[in-house]
Every structure is written in C-alpha cells, then in structure tokens.
Amino acid sequence: MTEEKKVVSIEDRIPRLREARRKQANRRFIFYFTILLVLIVLVVYLQSPLSYVRKVKVTGSQFISEEIILKQSHLSTEQSLWSFQLKDIEAAILALPEIESAEVKRLWSHTVTINVTEHKxxxxxxxxxxxxxxxxxxxxxxxxxxxxxxxxxxxxxxxxxxxxxxxxxxxxxxxxxxxxxxxxxxxxxxxxxxxxxxxxxxxxxxxxxxxxxxxxxxxxxxxxxxxxxxxxxxxxxxxxxxxxxxxxxxxxxxxxxxxxxxxxxxxxxxxxxxxx
Missing domain, CATH: 3.40.50.10960 (Rossmann fold)
Structure with a gap:
C-alpha cells in the first residue's frame, strides 16, 4: 500500500502567502512608525522647555562664591539638560585658581549638581x-x-x-x-x-x-x-x-x-x- 501524498493546489497556497506577506508588512510598518514617533517626541522634548535645567546646585565652596562658580560653568535654566558635556563644564570650573577638583552630575529631576574641592x-x-x-x-x-x-x-x-x-x-x-x-x-x-x-x-x-x-x-x-x-x-x-x-x-x-x-x-x- 503506497502512502497517499497530500497535494495542495496553487489556488490554496496563494492566499496564505498573501496573508503572511501582509502581516509581515504591517509589523515592519509598526516598527518604523514607532521609531519615527519616538524620534519626533525626542526632538520636540529637547527643543521644548520641558528639557530645560530647572536648578543648579553648588556644594563644597568656601573661599569662592557660588555665583562665581555658576558664572564660570555657563550653566543656566534657559538651556536643555542634555545640551552640554559634563567634562566641558568641569574643565571650565577647574580654570578657577581656587578650585582643585570639580564633579558635575545630571539628575533626572532636571537638576545639575556641581561639587567642588578647593585648594587648602x-x-x-x-x-x-x-x-x-x-x-x-x-x-x-x-x-x-x-x-x-x-x-x-x-x-x-x-x-x-x-x-x-x-x-x-x-x-x-x-x-x-x-x-x-x-x-x-x-x-x-x-x-x-x-x-x-x-x-x-x-x-x-x-x-x-x-x-x-x-x-x-x-x-x-x-x-x-x-x-x-x-x-x-x-x-x-x-x-x-x-x-x-x-x-x-x-x-x-x-x-x-x-x-x-x-x-x-x-x-x-x-x-x-x-x-x-
């Protein structure tokens, strides 16, 4: 007794292939659309006041005023929290002769902290x-x-x-x-x-x-x-x-x-x- 082979006609396979391709295209569209949407939201966020620095906090200063350190850092509440490099801010503060070391950090509360160590x-x-x-x-x-x-x-x-x-x-x-x-x-x-x-x-x-x-x-x-x-x-x-x-x-x-x-x-x- 020979095994009977199941034969699928071309008329039956074409709808299935068409449906698989449609689902694949939908998934690809959703993926690219999501990326585009994220990029748009990110650009809008970075360009809006929502991303601005809300507070700059200085700690560790004794001989030099916080106002001078803030002026030297060039930080303000009118710039984005992500528009500057931390190392650049630290280097600018280290140019002050009273400062031995400086550490600048971003906080998700839209606060920038500047911790300085002064020369003794x-x-x-x-x-x-x-x-x-x-x-x-x-x-x-x-x-x-x-x-x-x-x-x-x-x-x-x-x-x-x-x-x-x-x-x-x-x-x-x-x-x-x-x-x-x-x-x-x-x-x-x-x-x-x-x-x-x-x-x-x-x-x-x-x-x-x-x-x-x-x-x-x-x-x-x-x-x-x-x-x-x-x-x-x-x-x-x-x-x-x-x-x-x-x-x-x-x-x-x-x-x-x-x-x-x-x-x-x-x-x-x-x-x-x-x-x-």
Missing part, C-alpha cells in the same frame, strides 16, 4: 594693615582685616621676595596637616650666611630656627624633638641638616623673634638626638 588655605601673608589668605596653589584671596584673623593658618611675615615666598609655599605644601596646624607665625630672617633662614613661633610655646631649604624635612622631626623636652620650660630649637639643638628661654620670656633672649652657656644648651 596654608597661610596668611602679612600686608601691613591687612592679611592676604594664601592657598596651596599659590593663589591669594581677597584681603581680610587683621581683627578677623582666626589663627586657622600660619602668618607669613617678611616674605616680600617672590622667589623666597614661592619656596616657602612649596615647603608648607609638603607638610602634613597636623604639623601645619602647630605653626603660629613664620618670620623670614635672612643672614649673610643663610638667606633662607626662617624663625617660627609654635602654638605649644616653642620657637624654631630653621631654613626654607629642606623645610618640610626639618619640620617632620619637630614632634620627636619636642617629645624629649619639658614643655613647661620652652625655648628655641635650631634644626638643620646636621641635627637639632635646644636653647632654653631666659627668665625674661619672649615671643618676638627679633629679641632672641635665650639662656647662654653650654649648661642651657641641649643637643637632641632625632628619633629614627
């Missing part, structure tokens, strides 16, 4: 009646009156020479924060033998005579030197590349480095061994 304040430069706050970048801020000085950074006195001041800035930049906070004033006291000599008043009552050359390295041994001394009897510590020597104050105490009143004699002088 490392000193004040004495300008007579006023003080010029000095950042670690070397940039000075607007003058402040001496009565507004809060002791939050050392005073630099006698640093009129630009080269000397820059070397001093580099030395302060290399100091850890805990050491920087221990310095009250720094006087530039050049001698013929050492034009880079400086005299420091420390907040713990000691005074320090050292040099700008190797300043940070000399200051880093200060804690170990002071730990070997009696804080009830402060004096002058001389630190250079050869070591440290301590001279106790005389009974007539002084915090003026120009007076230099110390006990004389070897009995009042202590050569200190630095901790390894």
């Amino acid at each position: 304040k490392i000193a004040y430069i004495d300008q007579g009646d006023y003080l010029a706050p000095l950042l670690e970048s070397g940039h000075t801020l607007d003058y402040v009156e001496k009565v507004d000085y809060k002791g939050d950074a050392p005073l630099l006195i006698g640093f009129d020479d630009e080269e000397i001041r820059q070397l001093m800035i580099e030395g302060l930049q290399a100091l850890p924060s805990y050491l920087l906070s221990h310095i009250s004033e720094i006087y530039h006291q050049p001698t013929e033998a050492n034009p880079y000599q400086v005299h420091l008043n420390m907040i713990d009552g000691f005074e320090l005579l050292t040099t700008i050359r190797g300043f940070s390295e000399h200051l880093k041994v200060y804690p170990s030197v002071v730990s070997q001394l009696d804080k009830e009897n402060p004096g002058l510590i001389e630190i250079d590349h050869s070591g440290a020597i301590f001279n106790q104050f005389s009974n007539e105490d002084t915090t003026d480095p120009d007076l230099e009143i110390y006990e004389e004699g070897e009995e009042n002088q202590l050569i200190i061994e630095e901790d390894e």
Whole structure:
C-alpha cells in the first residue's frame, strides 16, 4: 500500500502567502512608525522647555562664591539638560585658581549638581594693615582685616621676595596637616650666611630656627624633638641638616623673634638626638 501524498493546489497556497506577506508588512510598518514617533517626541522634548535645567546646585565652596562658580560653568535654566558635556563644564570650573577638583552630575529631576574641592588655605601673608589668605596653589584671596584673623593658618611675615615666598609655599605644601596646624607665625630672617633662614613661633610655646631649604624635612622631626623636652620650660630649637639643638628661654620670656633672649652657656644648651 503506497502512502497517499497530500497535494495542495496553487489556488490554496496563494492566499496564505498573501496573508503572511501582509502581516509581515504591517509589523515592519509598526516598527518604523514607532521609531519615527519616538524620534519626533525626542526632538520636540529637547527643543521644548520641558528639557530645560530647572536648578543648579553648588556644594563644597568656601573661599569662592557660588555665583562665581555658576558664572564660570555657563550653566543656566534657559538651556536643555542634555545640551552640554559634563567634562566641558568641569574643565571650565577647574580654570578657577581656587578650585582643585570639580564633579558635575545630571539628575533626572532636571537638576545639575556641581561639587567642588578647593585648594587648602596654608597661610596668611602679612600686608601691613591687612592679611592676604594664601592657598596651596599659590593663589591669594581677597584681603581680610587683621581683627578677623582666626589663627586657622600660619602668618607669613617678611616674605616680600617672590622667589623666597614661592619656596616657602612649596615647603608648607609638603607638610602634613597636623604639623601645619602647630605653626603660629613664620618670620623670614635672612643672614649673610643663610638667606633662607626662617624663625617660627609654635602654638605649644616653642620657637624654631630653621631654613626654607629642606623645610618640610626639618619640620617632620619637630614632634620627636619636642617629645624629649619639658614643655613647661620652652625655648628655641635650631634644626638643620646636621641635627637639632635646644636653647632654653631666659627668665625674661619672649615671643618676638627679633629679641632672641635665650639662656647662654653650654649648661642651657641641649643637643637632641632625632628619633629614627
């Protein structure tokens, strides 16, 4: 018995093919129409106020005003949230001398956040009646009156020479924060033998005579030197590349480095061994 083959006539297959092609064409039309519709909606959204920035929020600023940062960013509520590159805004803000780093983000609430990190304040430069706050970048801020000085950074006195001041800035930049906070004033006291000599008043009552050359390295041994001394009897510590020597104050105490009143004699002088 032979298997009977089912024969489909051409008249039966043509309607089915026509229907399959019609469904395929409909699916293709719906696909392209959806893409076109999305593109139209997207273009309309980007061109309409619905896409505009509603708020720009600045955080992290202390020395520089939010208004200056906003002006530098060129952001406004009259532009689309998607009309700018974040990296371009960050680069523009970094051009401000007070700014060390900047991070710009978009939020779906149509808000742009700008978070900045400013250069640290490392000193004040004495300008007579006023003080010029000095950042670690070397940039000075607007003058402040001496009565507004809060002791939050050392005073630099006698640093009129630009080269000397820059070397001093580099030395302060290399100091850890805990050491920087221990310095009250720094006087530039050049001698013929050492034009880079400086005299420091420390907040713990000691005074320090050292040099700008190797300043940070000399200051880093200060804690170990002071730990070997009696804080009830402060004096002058001389630190250079050869070591440290301590001279106790005389009974007539002084915090003026120009007076230099110390006990004389070897009995009042202590050569200190630095901790390894």
